[in-house]
Amino acid sequence: MSGPLLELEQVNTYYGESHALHDVALSVGEGEVVAVLGRNGAGKSTTLKTIMGVLPPRSGTIRYAGATIAQPTPEALAQRGIQLVPEDRRIFASLTVEENLTIARLSCARPLPVADIYRIFPRLEERRRSLGRFLSGGEQQMLSIARAVIRAPRLLMLDEPFEGLAPIIVQHLMNVVADLAKRGQTIVIVEQDVEACLALADRAYVLSNGQVVHEGRAAALRDDRETQRRYLSV
Ligand SMILES: Nc1ncnc2c1ncn2[C@@H]1O[C@H](COP(=O)(O)OP(=O)(O)O)[C@@H](O)[C@H]1O
Ligand SMILES: [Mg+2]
Numbered sequence: 001m002s003g004p005l006l007e008l009e010q011v012n013t014y015y016g017e018s019h020a021l022h023d024v025a026l027s028v029g030e031g032e033v034v035a036v037l038g039r040n041g042a043g044k045s046t047t048l049k050t051i052m053g054v055l056p057p058r059s060g061t062i063r064y065a066g067a068t069i070a071q072p073t074p075e076a077l078a079q080r081g082i083q084l085v086p087e088d089r090r091i092f093a094s095l096t097v098e099e100n101l102t103i104a105r106l107s108c109a110r111p112l113p114v115a116d117i118y119r120i121f122p123r124l125e126e127r128r129r130s131l132g133r134f135l136s137g138g139e140q141q142m143l144s145i146a147r148a149v150i151r152a153p154r155l156l157m158l159d160e161p162f163e164g165l166a167p168i169i170v171q172h173l174m175n176v177v178a179d180l181a182k183r184g185q186t187i188v189i190v191e192q193d194v195e196a197c198l199a200l201a202d203r204a205y206v207l208s209n210g211q212v213v214h215e216g217r218a219a220a221l222r223d224d225r226e227t228q229r230r231y232l233s234v
Contacts, residue, residue, distance in 0.1 A: 003066065005030045005186055006051070006155060011060035013050045013210075020046045021057070021210045028155070033177075033187045035201035035218060037194055037232055043210040044190040045087060048157050051188075052084050053077055065154070081154030085161060089144040093133035097124050097143055100132060104147035117146045120176060138169035145173070149180065156180070157188040162196055170196060194232050198222045206231045 004027040013021035021043050028034045036044050049055040051062060053072025062069045064080065074084075092100050098114065101124075105111035118125035121142050127135060135143065141161060148156055158177070162170045170193065177200055181187060191197035198204060198218045206214035206221070208231050214221070221227060 003063075004028055005032075005065060006188075007061075007063040008047075008051070009061045009063075011050060011057045011062065013046055013055055013057045015046075015055075019210070021050060023060070024050075024207075024210070024212055026205050026212065026215070028186060028188055030154075030186055031184050032203065033181045033189065033201045035197045035204040036188060036190045036207060037192075037197060037204055037221075038207035039232065040192070042207040042231075044207055045159055046210070047207070048084055048086075048159055048188070048190060051077075051157065052082065078151070081152075082157070083148035083151055083153035083155070084157045085144050085148045085159060087159045087163070089140045091132045091135075091140055091143050091147065094131060096129050096131055097135070098128040100143055100147060101150055104150050108151045110152055112150050112152050114150070117150050120149065120179070121146055138165050138172070141165060141169075141173065142176075145176070153185075155186050155188065157190075159190045160192060161189070162191060162193045174200060194228065 006028040008024055008026050011021055011024040024047060036047060038044050046055065050057050052074050054074060056072060101114050101117055123139060124142055124146055127139060145161060161173060174196055177187065181200065189197055189200060198221055201218040204216065204218045204221045205212050206227065213231055214227050
């Protein structure tokens with residue numbers, strides 16, 4: 001395949017009559033970690049929902065693995081290797097950690113063995129017989145990410161994975177994401193934690209009012225105080 005793994009061109013997305021994304025263009029190369037940043041309400045989750053087919057764009061194109069995604073549905077995209085870890089951690093509260101992982105392996109052509117997940121998240125192995133509802137916030141987030149990773153996605157998208165977690169848990173999850181990246185995992189990460197996100201990403205896009213207002217190397221944005229002040233600081 002030549003060209004990026006994922007490419008959005010002139011994408012416009014609406015909630016009813018409310019115009020949420022304006023001509024959004026972005027691309028993600030195979031093996032890249034791409035950050036999508038922006039203040040609350042900037043359009044980050046809407047961008048991910050648009051890619052996932054939860055909220056199909058009214059105009060524009062989305063290309064994945066060299067082909068246009070015409071009628072995207074979350075199921076079809078999952079089959080093609082796209083996994084989204086949404087903002088609200090979707091785990092089964094009344095199932096154990098191990099049952100949650102086992103279910104995530106179903107309907108997946110080549111899932112990872114559960115043992116691989118326990119190597120990445122030793123804490124989940126310690127907690128494997130605990131019900132989802134008894135996990136801490138950090139453990140729930142680990143399980144939520146693990147349920148996506150076990151399906152060996154070609155593209156992993158994380159919506160605010162560090163939100164509401166203690167700094168030590170954020171550090172742990174950052175190490176996990178960095179480790180996945182080192183092994184070649186393609187990742188789109190949406191975050192309000194700009195510093196954490198830029199430390200992980202190769203490239204970054206900044207959204208404001210549903211528009212891309214900045215794109216470039218993550219390292220350059222780290223030093224670009226002016227752009228950070230205008231579009232990112234709270
Ligand atoms: N379900 C919805 N219905 C209507 N408007 C929505 C809905 N979800 C989000 N929006 C609006 O779309 C814009 C972008 O929201 P969102 O993508 O959730 O922002 P972010 O994830 O960057 O915080 C905001 O103005 C928000 O109020
Ligand atoms: Mg959001």
